[in-house]
Amino acid sequence: MAATRRPGEESRTLLIVAAVEVINTEGYAALSARRLAEKVGLKRQIVHYYFRTMNDLLLAVIRHYGEEGLARFRKAFASADPLRVLWEMPADSSATSFAFIAMARHSPVIRAEVTRYLEAFRDLQVEAVACHLARHHTAIPLPPEAIVMILQSVSQSLASEASLGVDRGHEIVRSAIEKLLLFGGSESTSDGF
Amino acid sequence: MAATRRPGEESRTLLIVAAVEVINTEGYAALSARRLAEKVGLKRQIVHYYFRTMNDLLLAVIRHYGEEGLARFRKAFASADPLRVLWEMPADSSATSFAFIAMARHSPVIRAEVTRYLEAFRDLQVEAVACHLARHHTAIPLPPEAIVMILQSVSQSLASEASLGVDRGHEIVRSAIEKLLLFGGSESTSDGF
């Protein structure tokens, strides 16, 4: 599959990866052709060679980030308790996801792409949890959709606050959620992400 | 109290209000002196008269938005079930809060101001819920901190997705959370916000 790669794919991919990095570490307002070119060591006009407009770049970035994320979740779900995956995985990159959602609110064409991935993520997560609950019959009195949403949004909120240095009440929340939705602690997910 | 208002406070306040509006409807990347001046019908240099730098403006905006939000919560908690308030109130303006949090990640001076309000909001919310649980002794097996976090972050996630037109599973999640954390439905909050 690496042989079918067309020429020019290298710099293109470098630009996309650099864009994700800039969005995550400096915010989407800092995303510019200058900043990206600087990151990959080329002149800024190179961005317009691979992506006519910055919007085209952004769409490519969203697709790249979305596919990568879906693959990570699929892999994690296959080898670990989906509940723990949802609880522990979003921590790293939730800021990037928030940035895409924020951008989507102000551009219809970006919104279309983002919502596509939001729904794909949700479907994947709900199915994994439903499947897991069906196998191990638990005492959780909540539908899979609610479990997914609680684990993911609370986890993201905790991560978001922690990235600002705020952790008031986090330990209490963390252990309460784990007592409510996660069991025993027999399985660990410290092996993949 | 309206009599003690210094001259010049009018345009200043208009600019702050306009800034919140721009951040909410167009995103913080669209916030500029040009855009604000246009909104209040003045020339763009007026922004630098009231706020030396855009950073100063942003700090004033955060304080304005924070104080206003705290007041709204205090008022709502005084006259309605705090659980329902947390569940139903953030919907309108959660995007603005997310924007401030995103900005705070990339500027230490803004971060200091944002975290101050994050903690003030949290304290207010936890205290209101704890007080409410102490009065009406309920069967919820969760500490106030966890109840606050679940209600608020799930509510914000639902609102965030809904603003993009995504509502897959929302009804299921909504009724599950209400069954888990909200009771009877005897009291309604459809009277204030």
Place this chain on the structure above:
DNA sequence: GTCTATAATCAGATAGAC
């Protein structure tokens, strides 16, 4: 594929007139 050169627009910020 990557470069130089160039265009038009917009950004924040300051000085000074009224």
Place this chain on the structure above:
DNA sequence: GTCTATCTGATTATAGAC
């Protein structure tokens, strides 16, 4: 308080050389 004028630098984007 609000204005005009001005500066400096960043932005996206295109045309064309190599």
